[in-house]
Amino acid sequence: MVRECTIREKIGCVGIGLHTGKSIRLEILPAPAGHGITFERTDIKDPLVMPARYDLVTRTELATTIGQGENAIKTIEHLMAAFMGLSIDNARVLVGGPEVPIMDGSAAPFVCMLQESGIIKQKAQKKFAVVTDKVTVRLNDKWATISPASTLSLKYVIDFPHPLIGRQTFAADFSTAVFTEELARARTFGFLKDIEALKERRLALGGSLENAVVIDNYNVLNPGGLRYPDEFVRHKALDAVGDLALLGAPLIGAVEIYKGGHALHAELLQALVKSGAFRLWTARDQARPQPRSEEIRLPVPEVAWN
Numbered sequence: 001m002v003r004e005c006t007i008r009e010k011i012g013c014v015g016i017g018l019h020t021g022k023s024i025r026l027e028i029l030p031a032p033a034g035h036g037i038t039f040e041r042t043d044i045k046d047p048l049v050m051p052a053r054y055d056l057v058t059r060t061e062l063a064t065t066i067g068q069g070e071n072a073i074k075t076i077e078h079l080m081a082a083f084m085g086l087s088i089d090n091a092r093v094l095v096g097g098p099e100v101p102i103m104d105g106s107a108a109p110f111v112c113m114l115q116e117s118g119i120i121k122q123k124a125q126k127k128f129a130v131v132t133d134k135v136t137v138r139l140n141d142k143w144a145t146i147s148p149a150s151t152l153s154l155k156y157v158i159d160f161p162h163p164l165i166g167r168q169t170f171a172a173d174f175s176t177a178v179f180t181e182e183l184a185r186a187r188t189f190g191f192l193k194d195i196e197a198l199k200e201r202r203l204a205l206g207g208s209l210e211n212a213v214v215i216d217n218y219n220v221l222n223p224g225g226l227r228y229p230d231e232f233v234r235h236k237a238l239d240a241v242g243d244l245a246l247l248g249a250p251l252i253g254a255v256e257i258y259k260g261g262h263a264l265h266a267e268l269l270q271a272l273v274k275s276g277a278f279r280l281w282t283a284r285d286q287a288r289p290q291p292r293s294e295e296i297r298l299p300v301p302e303v304a305w306n
Helices: 077-085 108-117 176-183 192-200 231-247 262-275
Strands: 003-007 011-016 023-030 037-041 057-059 091-095 119-125 127-131 135-139 142-147 153-160 166-173 189-191 213-215 254-258 278-282 296-299
Touching (some): 003 023, 077 108, 077 176, 077 231, 108 119, 135 262, 166 231, 189 231, 192 213, 231 254, 231 262
Parallel strands (some): 037 091, 189 213
Antiparallel strands (some): 003 119, 023 091, 127 278, 142 254, 153 166
């Protein structure tokens, strides 16, 4: 029997918001079985409790945001990746600002916090989302697809016209060990030439060499260099893990993404749900849902791409 999990005790930290540049308090609390992951602002009156769910995503520019107006919280993807990577199903996340602190730009600090708290099993059986049909979303030369498979696998390809990046591929069958060893430490990255334009739009105000990999035309500017030779594609895969966690149940399927981003990840989940191409399954069930035959193709609306 595979059971749901939560953390043993409350944990917290204070960090900088990547886009606001403000100091933000984050607390993570245990939650009962069946609760899921929820987010709540603690710096405003009458905050809403927002489930970490695909249909509450409202923005995907440079980060994943759930909610609207004062009840919005952005940059949730690295923390969500840590929950998924450690197989944590239930937790309450209290955020003292409009975004989750960026920490060092990766999921590793959240992984350390959650492991330090301790992870405990609960009585409820874990539900899995078993993919039964191949679903594909496309925008020009960018695409994402998910197909039936016996486990969760992820293949991510990026292709940047930059001498330090170029075409990179990450592919692996997903597990806690793969996540903690090969993805969790990969940091967000940006180009020096874009920073001033972002700050003029009141974005990336908290960005620095302490929480992002920054590259100019030829060099990585961070004194310590890269954590992985292909850290760029690993971070994109990390983002995908966090965004796919918004389905609300661990996926069993083969995911392939080419030149993706938060918007394409969100569209893939929307298409998966809209097409009904998965079934919920628990380990006690005698048989998994069987795949059907025809591929489902859905276009990505132009407005959704950021």
